[in-house]
Amino acid sequence: MARYIFITGGVVSSLGKGLASAALGALLQARGYTVRLRKLDPYLNVDPGTMSPFEHGEVFVTDDGAETDLDLGHYERFTGVSARRTDTVSAGRIYSNVLEKERRGEYLGKTIQVIPHVTNEIKDFLAIGEDEVDFQLCEIGGTVGDIEGLPFFEAIRQFMQDRPRGQCILMHLTLLPWLAASGELKTKPTQHSVKELRTIGLQPDVLVCRSEQPIPDRERAKIALFCNVRPDSVIPAYDLKSIYEAPMAYHRAGLDRAVLDAFQISPAPKPDLRRWEDVMDRLTHAEGEVRIAIVGKYTQLEDAYKSISEALTHGGMANRVRVRPEWIAAEDIEAGNGIHLLDGYHGILVPGGFGERGTEGMIAAARYARERKVPYLGICLGMQMAVIEAARNLAGIADAGSEEFDHEAGAERFTPVVYHLKEWAQGNQRVERKISDDKGGTMRLGSYTAILKPGSRISTVYGGATEIEDRHRHRYEVDARYREQLEGCGLIFSGMSPDGRLPEAVEAEDHPWFIGVQSHPELKSKPFAPAPLFADFVRAAKDQERMV
Template sequence: MARYIFITGGVVSSLGKGLASAALGALLQARGYTVRLRKLDPYLNVDPGTMSPFEHGEVFVTDDGAETDLDLGHYERFTGVSARRTDSVSSGRIYSNVLEKERRGAYLGKTIQVIPHVTNEIKDFLAVGDDEVDFMLCEIGGTVGDIEGLPFFEAIRQFAQDRPRGQCIFMHLTLLPYMAASGELKTKPTQHSVKELRSIGIAPDVLVCRSEQPIPEKERAKIALFCNVRPDAVIPAYDLKTIYEAPLAYHKAGLDQAVLDAFGISPAPRPDMTRWEDVMDRLQNAEGEVRIAVVGKYTQLEDAYKSVAEALTHGGMANRIRVKAEWIDSEKLEGPEGPHLLDGYGGILVPGGFGERGTEGMISAAKYAREKKVPYLGICLGMQMAVIEAARNMAGIPDAGSEEFDHEAGQKRFTPVVYLLKEWIQGNYKVQRKLSDDKGGTMRLGAYTASLKPDTLISQVYGGALEIEDRHRHRYEVDATYKDQLEKAGLTFSGMSPDGRLPEIVEIDGHPWFIGVQFHPELKSKPFSPAPLFADFVRAAKEAERLV
């Protein structure tokens, strides 16, 4: 039976609960324990799949096809443990499950209430797979006191009561604001946050206090006294230069020891921090720098491309190169002078997205990269725009476009070389879709296999492999009926679905490095195991920069 660590937050949002959870998971792994991390979000959306990237940041996709919170990306990047559908849940999903059961008569006519029916549903979610790992880390989204979060707080209180004593602990993150006028750190917000938590029956065992200034010992002692925790369980959390410093920083601050002490685990196994020391060595001792232009639709919010940004960092680490990613709004490339914004970059990356806005700028970026021989990596929509560019300017289809854009405009304007996939095989099942379907959860989601063409760049990138598996999240596909016409023009379809129906990877013949992929390689990249595509793209970009 797993031991449970519930991570909550107070005072303000965005304190870094996800990062603290991920770092703690990595530290427990360093001591030889197995871990799994989960996120419980109080919003009423069933999942983040239909939420705007400006609203919520990126949607992280698991191998089994769940659209989840971006914090699950942190969990995977720090622990290497592949997230599953059962590692993310929202209030919307919980209430949807309860109402479906009620409609089926599963509650035998009882009056359905938040307590016990909603809280029981949350507890059932928490218990899934608890015999598989040593520690289950569960992060509760939002802050204590939020109305929408109350069922989750009540559920974890009940869950801890139901389990044997010593099986669950609570870790609470708070903010210690610094008052410049008086030169003081103020502990009162933390005291009130803990008071709010205790008022609903939860007493924190470990306090993690975010601060921009060093926390004096007397302030830590004051927090411990007023919040009823041990002084060595008050853990300072300072701003870091890179998130990958977090495991070492939290270990130095004593977080993992405080957690093991709260469980009464003594003596605790000694940690092996070699992995994270190597990660920091590669970051701090880079032997050069390369500039990468990321041409996207949602560049105003970097969290919209969180995994892409981190995968570029990982690619740099693989080459001991510092990657300077610069974000360019694709709409700015749509004028005649727009492509000149790409001058001077070692590589161009066009990530995923939805809708027509900004796509002509992405097509311009693909054209610039092809003509100027600049390394290009197109991901999902970035691959589709590269295919459209090749169709227009290499294969003689001047009105090439996407069925997605025609559907959005309500009229036919293009010859669609990208179309709505209406049927595909997922596992042992045939999946069918149409334009009128709900938006949520109706894409090709999760891990799919791609068969690689021998002696191609993509096969070299993956060490000569002829088959790879990666995660997808898209509704539209490149139309394979144009394959022969495009290949004659110089666009190689170097990866296809195993049945040969769906293009997965394209390359430009004679180009030093030009790859478009329908999947999202960034989702599986880790600092200690960079995605091969990103590692080789960064290498090629640095090489191209040297030749300029």
């Protein structure tokens, strides 16, 4: 039966609970334990799939098709454990489940209440797969004191009481603000945060304290005294240059040792940190730098493209170069002479997105990369825009467009080279969708197989493989009816779905490196196992840098 580590936050949001959870999971793995990480989000959305990227950052998609919080991306990148649908739940999903059971009569006519019905639903979620791993790490979103989070904290309290003594601990992240005027670190916010936890029956076993300044031993002792934790369980967490420093930094600070002590695991297995030592070596001993232009729709918020940014970093590690991503709003390229914003870059990446805004700028970026022989990687919408660009400027389909932007305009006004995907194969089943369907959870989601053309560039990138699997999140698709016409102009359809109906990859024939994929390979990239497409894209950019 798994041991449980619950991770909560206090004082302010965005302290890095997800990163701390992921780093702790990696450290427990380094000591030989198996782990699984989960996220409990108090918001009332059923999942983040319908949230704006500006509101919530990127949506991370799992192999089994769940649309989840970006923290699950951190979990995967640090541990290599593929997340599942059962690794994330929101208050909206919990309440929805409870109400569905009530409608079916499963509560036998009882009055439905937060306690016990909602809290029991949360506890049932926590218990899923408890015999599969040594440690379950469960992060609770938001901060202690948020009204939305109260049912989750109460469920945790009950869960910890239900389990045998020593099977569950609580790790709490707080902030130690630095007052420059007085030159002091202030511990009172941390004390109040722990006091808030105590009022709902929870006592932290480990405190992780974010700070911009070194925490003196005297202050650590004070925190331990007033928060009722051991002094060596007060763990400093300082700002880092790279998130991949976190496992080694937390290990030096004693986090993994404090957690194992809280479980009374002694003597603890010695950690094997060679994986993270290699990651740090590649990160800190880069030999050169490449500049990558990311032409997107949500460039004002880097978290909207979090997995893209991290996958580029991983690609840099694989090539021992530093990747400097620079964000360019696609709309800025559309304005005036904005195409010159792309001058001087060693590679151009056009990521996914939804809606028409900025798409003409993406199409212009694809044309720029194709004509000037700059390495180009198009992901999801980025692939579709590259196909539309080739259709317009190579195949002579001047009015080529997408139903995503023009389906209300009437077919006579454009040629739908990209169309609304109404049915597709998922395993042995057919999935059907209509434009009028609900937006949440209705896209082509999760892991799908692509059959690669032997000898193609993308097949070479994947080591000669002719079959790969990557994750998808889209409801519009390139129309394969235009394949022959486009291939006659040099845009090769180098990857197709197993039934041959859906294009999965395209590449420019007469180009040093120009690939578009319908999937999201960035979602499976890790610092110790970079996504092959990103590693080779950075290699091509590195070669471009040498030529400039």
